[in-house]
Amino acid sequence: MKTIALKSGCEVPSVGLGLWKIDPSETAQVVCSAIECGYRHFDAASDYGNEAEAGDGFHKAIADGSIRREDLWITSKLWNTYHRPEHVRPALERSLSDLKLDYLDLYLMHFPIALAFVPFEERYPPGWLADPNSQAAKMQPDRVPLIDTWQAMVDLVGAGLVREIGVCNFGVSLLRDLMNASATPPAMLQVELHPYLTQDKLVRFCRESEIAVTGFSPLxxxxxxxxxxxxxxEAVIEQPAIREIALRHHRSAAQIVLRWGVQRGTAIVPKTTKIDRLKENLSLFDFELSGEEMSVIDRLNQNRRFNDPGDFGEAAFHTFFPIYE
Structure with missing residues (x-):
């Protein structure tokens, strides 16, 4: 397994397993299977609704000697409703309790979106809606500066509860603003990255700023x-150019797209529950794409973002909430 280096010197495995949309009933077994296949990097979040089950998987694998805790890289994320500084540590501690861990390797601010607090006992995970039972259910923004949330996350590092902190779904301007306001820069940016959304300028800015990058939804x-x-x-893996490169390398189209991601120097967190796909998604380091092949894939860029609150916020949560424009 190749790794990417953080500014601190910590190394993150280039391929992780994304836990988004894995059914809770399957999560513990998928985690154990992934560890058996060689995965050491896991990407979780309170909003995914399966951290307790992921924790069962981690606990079982560690308890039966399949893996040591220090050999795993486990990421989780602070949800939007916990942005007020007084809620940041309790939110982390809830994730740690569910994941059955003493610390996280990386804790990310999930979105640059602050929503009204929802107590754990009222609803967990709280989701996007302030009152999902209301006929007029909407997102309820909260006026919390990002720097206030960030400084509370910095405190988690000092407390020994997390090794590194970072952000998700930020653009260059928000990254600059955060770095100008805090002595602690983000160690990692996690954003949507795939051949239809290459985000070249953002990736370059992070490289020059010594911020590591993880791509979610890499396919x-x-x-x-x-x-x-x-x-x-819109399936990238059906693109003729991708299929042609796959034939040339005797690989699947998905492996070509994932190899493009890691060869750019970013980490990736594809999701699957199938053993054969778990193995396939790790088998990216015994071949290399040529410079021309990388360029061919780069040219597929359409600036097509699938995960955009400016679109799904209104469609799913009756709230127009753009963040990238």
């Missing part, structure tokens, strides 16, 4: 078919 539309957020013809 693009595949993550969004089940959510009716992508059309079948």
């Amino acid at each position: 693009g539309a595949q993550s969004y078919f089940s959510l009716n957020m992508a059309d079948a013809e």
Whole structure:
């Protein structure tokens, strides 16, 4: 397994398993199977609704000697309703309790979106809606500066509860603002990255700023078919150029797209529950794409973002909430 280096010197495995949309009933077994296949990097979040089950998987694997805790890289994320500083540590501690861990390797601010607090006992995970039972259910923004949330996350590092902190779904301007306001820069940015959304300038800015990058939804539309957020013809792996390169290397189209991601120097967190796909998604380091092949894939860029609150916020939560414009 190759790794990417953080500014601190910590190394993150280039391929992780994304736990988004894995059914809780399957999560513990998938985690154990992934560890058996060689995964050491896991990408979780309170909003995914399966951290307790993931924790069962981690606990079992560690308890039976399959893996040591220090050999795993486990990421989780602070949800939007916990942005007020007084809620940041309790939110982390809830994730640690569910994951059955003493510390996280990386804790990320999930979105640059602050929503009204929802107590754990009222609803967990709280989701996007302030009152999902209301006929006029909407998102309820909260006026919390990002720097206030960030400084509370910095305190988690000092407390020994997390090793590194970072952000998700930020653009260059928000990253600059955060770095100008805090002596602690983000160690990692996690954003949507795939051949239809290459985000070259953002990736370059992070490289020059010594911020590591993880790409979520690295296969693009595949993550969004089940959510009716992508059309079948938008499948990157069906692109003739991708299929041609796959034939040339005797690999699957998905492996070509994932190899493109890690060869750019980013980490990736594809999701699957199938053993054969778990193995396939790790088998990216015994071949290399040529410079021309990388360029061919780069040119597929359409600036097509599938995971955009400016779109799904209104469609799913009756709230127009753009963040990238």
